[in-house]
Amino acid sequence: MEGFVDHYIVLGLPSGEEALKLSEKEIAKAYKLKALDLHPDKRPDDPDAHDKFQRLKTSYEVLKDEKARKLFDDLLRIQREKQHKKSQVDSKRRKMMSDLEERERSAFSPHPAARAYDEEERIARKLKEEIERIRARHAKKKSGFETPESGVDEKRKEDRSGTGASVQLDKERMLKVSWEKIGEGYTAGRLRQVFSEFGEVEDVVIRSTKKKCSALIVMATKDGAVAATRTLCGDLSNPLLVVPLQKAAQNDFLTAKKSAEAEPRSDIVGAGLQAYEDAVMQRLRKAAMDQKNRGVKPHDQE
Numbered sequence: 001m002e003g004f005v006d007h008y009i010v011l012g013l014p015s016g017e018e019a020l021k022l023s024e025k026e027i028a029k030a031y032k033l034k035a036l037d038l039h040p041d042k043r044p045d046d047p048d049a050h051d052k053f054q055r056l057k058t059s060y061e062v063l064k065d066e067k068a069r070k071l072f073d074d075l076l077r078i079q080r081e082k083q084h085k086k087s088q089v090d091s092k093r094r095k096m097m098s099d100l101e102e103r104e105r106s107a108f109s110p111h112p113a114a115r116a117y118d119e120e121e122r123i124a125r126k127l128k129e130e131i132e133r134i135r136a137r138h139a140k141k142k143s144g145f146e147t148p149e150s151g152v153d154e155k156r157k158e159d160r161s162g163t164g165a166s167v168q169l170d171k172e173r174m175l176k177v178s179w180e181k182i183g184e185g186y187t188a189g190r191l192r193q194v195f196s197e198f199g200e201v202e203d204v205v206i207r208s209t210k211k212k213c214s215a216l217i218v219m220a221t222k223d224g225a226v227a228a229t230r231t232l233c234g235d236l237s238n239p240l241l242v243v244p245l246q247k248a249a250q251n252d253f254l255t256a257k258k259s260a261e262a263e264p265r266s267d268i269v270g271a272g273l274q275a276y277e278d279a280v281m282q283r284l285r286k287a288a289m290d291q292k293n294r295g296v297k298p299h300d301q302e
Contacts, residue, residue, distance in 0.1 A: 007059035007072060010034075016080060020073060024064060031060040061134045068130035071123055078120045172222045173202075174245035175229065178214040178277055179238055186234065191215055194233050194240070199224025216245070236288040241281050 008015040011030045013022060034056055036042075043049035062068045089097065175195075179186060186194075188204040195201050200220035207214050219225040225244060234240035 005055070005059065006076070007062050010056060010059040011063065015076065019076070027060070027063050031056070058131065058135075061138075062127075062131060065130065065134055068127060068134065071127040071130060075120065075123045075127060078123065082120075170218075171246035172244070173219045173225050175217040175219065175225055176214065176243050176245050177217055177233075178212060178241045178281070179234065180281065181208070181213050183235075183238055185213060185238070186215070186240070188215075191217065195219070195224075195228055198227040198231075236292045239281075239284045239288045241277060241284060 006015050008019045008022075011027065011034055013019060013027065013030050035053070038049070038053050038056055040046075040049040040053055046052075062072055177191065186206075188206055191204050191206070192201045195217050198219070201217065201224075202220050203216075203218040205216040207216075217225075217228070219228065229242050229244055233242055
């Protein structure tokens with residue numbers, strides 16, 4: 001098969017039926033030994049060192065994933081069966097099979113060899129899909145800003161019957177928080193402390209750019225998320241802009257702050273969203289300064 005890679009051989013492991021007996025620990029151990037040998041830092045004169053190391057990582061990801069390894073083992077089994085049948089056929093039998101194939105083609109009946117080829121192609125396609133899924137999963141982890149539901153088990157994603165309500169509920173408990181990148185800013189611990197005034201905080205995920213910082217806050221309850229959007233949070237010198245990731249099903253979301261006077265618009269994207277957030281941040285800072293002049297604490301306002 002064109003482009004076929006035996007992932008067991010890449011890791012220096014026995015292939016074929018012996019590979020079926022290998023444990024996850026044995027596979028992991030083989031990968032570590034190979035990784036030490038093929039790491040680009042140890043092969044500065046090899047122009048292909050990076051590609052070889054990436055192929056090693058891909059093979060390891062396939063073999064440590066239960067579903068992908070099962071598909072790959074099935075693919076190897078079919079290839080072994082084909083090779084075994086091929087080795088048993090002598091010249092006379094090949095002639096007989098050729099005549100038989102001709103008669104079967106004339107009768108529009110698929111030959112067993114064709115069926116085996118179709119099964120091999122089907123499994124190869126599934127294995128390719130699994131490899132793409134693994135790569136996509138790792139790409140999400142490297143992006144640095146995963147929402148909690150991005151890690152939901154694949155089986156739950158495939159089961160559409162019961163996940164719609166839970167994902168909807170999760171989004172209603174999520175808040176998008178942004179602030180200017182000035183002063184000490186906010187850490188995950190500081191944000192958890194600020195929002196714990198409104199209820200239990202399940203998770204905090206921070207994303208930082210050169211000019212602005214933002215975070216995703218996951219509250220334990222929807223009521224806590226609603227309460228957090230009805231007040232001015234954080235330090236007066238650098239207040240937090242708090243907007244719901246998704247408006248609650250009830251129409252009890254009135255505003256994140258009286259000075260903003262309107263709900264955050266979910267239809268603003270790109271540069272428009274940036275300009276909108278900047279405008280709201282300016283109004284929040286002005287409100288914070290007014291409160292500071294009056295001696296009012298941010299959490300006292302409701």
